[in-house]
Amino acid sequence: MEDPRGKYLMETYSRLPITMRKGSGSWLWDTEGKKYLDYTTGIAVNNLGHCHPSITDAITSQAATLVHTSNLFNIENQGALSEMLVSNSFADRVFFCNSGTEAVEGSIKLARKWGAQNGGRFAVISTEGAFHGRTFGALSATESEKYREGFSPFLEGFHFAPYADPDAIARLAAETNPCAVILEPVQGENGVIVPPPGYLRQVREICGKSDMLLILDEIQVGMGRTGKLFAHEHEDIRPDIMALAKALGGGVPCGAVLATEDVAKHFTPGAHGSTFGGNPLAAGAACAAIETILQENLSERAGELGDYFLDRLEDVRKKYPEHISEVRGKGLIVGIEFSDRDFAQDCFSVSVKNGLLVILTVERVFRILPPLNTNEEEIDFAVAVITKSIEEVVSSG
Ligand SMILES: Cc1ncc(COP(=O)(O)O)c(C=O)c1O
Structure with a gap:
């Protein structure tokens, strides 16, 4: 939901119309009670998730x-x-x-x-x-x-x-x-x-x-x-x-x-x-x-989880080679490059609707920054949302 008090702020950001109320681990809840997997981590800040x-x-x-x-x-x-x-x-x-x-x-x-x-x-x-x-x-x-x-x-x-x-x-x-x-x-x-x-x-x-x-x-x-x-x-x-x-x-x-x-x-x-x-x-x-x-050896864990995430995303890329040109990353900084800007933008919006938060950068790359203490189940959820969102955008023509 838009916050009408936005008119008091300088317009340096193009924000999503969502207001977050609370966070726990890898998850955020907005003011309407909707739950999101937060793979933006406040732009690489919350490496231990929310409220560790x-x-x-x-x-x-x-x-x-x-x-x-x-x-x-x-x-x-x-x-x-x-x-x-x-x-x-x-x-x-x-x-x-x-x-x-x-x-x-x-x-x-x-x-x-x-x-x-x-x-x-x-x-x-x-x-x-x-x-x-x-x-x-x-x-x-x-x-x-x-x-x-x-x-x-x-x-x-x-x-x-x-x-x-x-x-x-x-x-x-x-x-x-x-x-x-x-x-x-x-x-x-x-x-x-x-x-x-x-x-x-x-x-x-x-x-x-x-x-x-x-x-x-x-x-x-x-x-x-x-x-x-x-x-x-x-x-x-x-x-x-x-x-x-x-x-x-x-x-x-x-x-x-x-x-x-x-x-x-x-x-x-x-x-x-x-x-x-x-x-x-x-x-x-x-x-x-x-x-x-x-x-908690979280650096090492980030390396392992990053490999797992990239493997899973590579399967998604193989399924949609015409839409995803590359997946890449090191540990838990992961990028999905889409072939087309409009497609990337639509996938981004649909992913948010489906409960996954990532960062859209250089107009056609998902920059994904999970907390270092995420886990395989949460990564599977992210991969499922990305796949579903691509399918939705493809089928909407
Ligand atoms: C590599 C790098 N350097 C510098 C900065 C600037 O950091 P800050 O926004 O805290 O000033 C950023 C922010 O995204 C960054 O990613």
């Missing part, structure tokens, strides 16, 4: 104790969270912020600080089709006109290489004297584009040879989604900087910039900051989210 007891307990107990103090003081939960992130990643140090775009912004600023002291370099190589966020630094690293139109001029020094083309990065590096490369291990917003194995390793080598930092944007694919806690672990490489957000805070806004000591030391007092960054509430929820992902 560990997150609910962490939020409620922290809210009753101390919500916010600012970084004028030490924050116990922030200390615990930074220790957890460092001991489970390549990084030595962490900076906390509140969102993905801020984590990218902080990553670019850190790389430029490093570059200023390493040859006076400021250029950054990004990739075509990337989505890094909506603030000016992140938008300067995002090439698509769809996000940029009407906002120029952007920051100087951003160059774009085709995605999954390491040679193009090497060529741009020789031409532009950059301080860093920034990329997503899987391009989510661009339709779940999974690069061939070896891509990240090759880019890592190029960064080493050309003395550039490698910034990985794991905002969408980090926190266990691809089958490892961080997606770059599939290639056994170490970035210099990593941006995290979305699932990090278990639903409470929380972002982070992680870096090696060598790079992090360039952020000195006053160089960067955030009023809310890593506050007691957000950091407490994030600690609970990571602890649960690790204790």
Whole structure:
């Protein structure tokens, strides 16, 4: 149902006419009592599903104790969270912020600080089709006109290489004297584009040879989604900087910039900051989210469930080869590419009617982001709804 108070909001979103009232696990209920399988997870945020007891307990107990103090003081939960992130990643140090775009912004600023002291370099190589966020630094690293139109001029020094083309990065590096490369291990917003194995390793080598930092944007694919806690672990490489957000805070806004000591030391007092960054509430929820992902082996489980889901979807593709051009993914970030935009749009609307929520991206790709603790039965339900929805659209002519 439309909410008439929508007229008070700026029209930045084209929302579905549905208002959600409550959630539990993989399921959402709207204000009319209709139940949906939520395979959007709040755009890769609710990796533990809705209202996981560990997150609910962490939020409620922290809210009753101390919500916010600012970084004028030490924050116990922030200390615990930074220790957890460092001991489970390549990084030595962490900076906390509140969102993905801020984590990218902080990553670019850190790389430029490093570059200023390493040859006076400021250029950054990004990739075509990337989505890094909506603030000016992140938008300067995002090439698509769809996000940029009407906002120029952007920051100087951003160059774009085709995605999954390491040679193009090497060529741009020789031409532009950059301080860093920034990329997503899987391009989510661009339709779940999974690069061939070896891509990240090759880019890592190029960064080493050309003395550039490698910034990985794991905002969408980090926190266990691809089958490892961080997606770059599939290639056994170490970035210099990593941006995290979305699932990090278990639903409470929380972002982070992680870096090696060598790079992090360039952020000195006053160089960067955030009023809310890593506050007691957000950091407490994030600690609970990571602890649960690790204790319940949810990264590994995401890998297994992703394989199961892709196998089942491949059967659907074989049944409708004229309508589905490809199914792809890594762990529990899954894409179904339809051959035709109108068909994809109709299937999307019918799937919602039939009780399945996914994200329609680049107009003809279902981007499916289940919680990591979903199960085979729920995946079977999703596959059944997708099949039924395709059949309905086909038979409606
Ligand atoms: C890869 C990636 N980077 C950055 C962002 C921006 O995150 P936020 O919307 O929290 O600013 C997103 C959001 O979709 C994303 O998917």
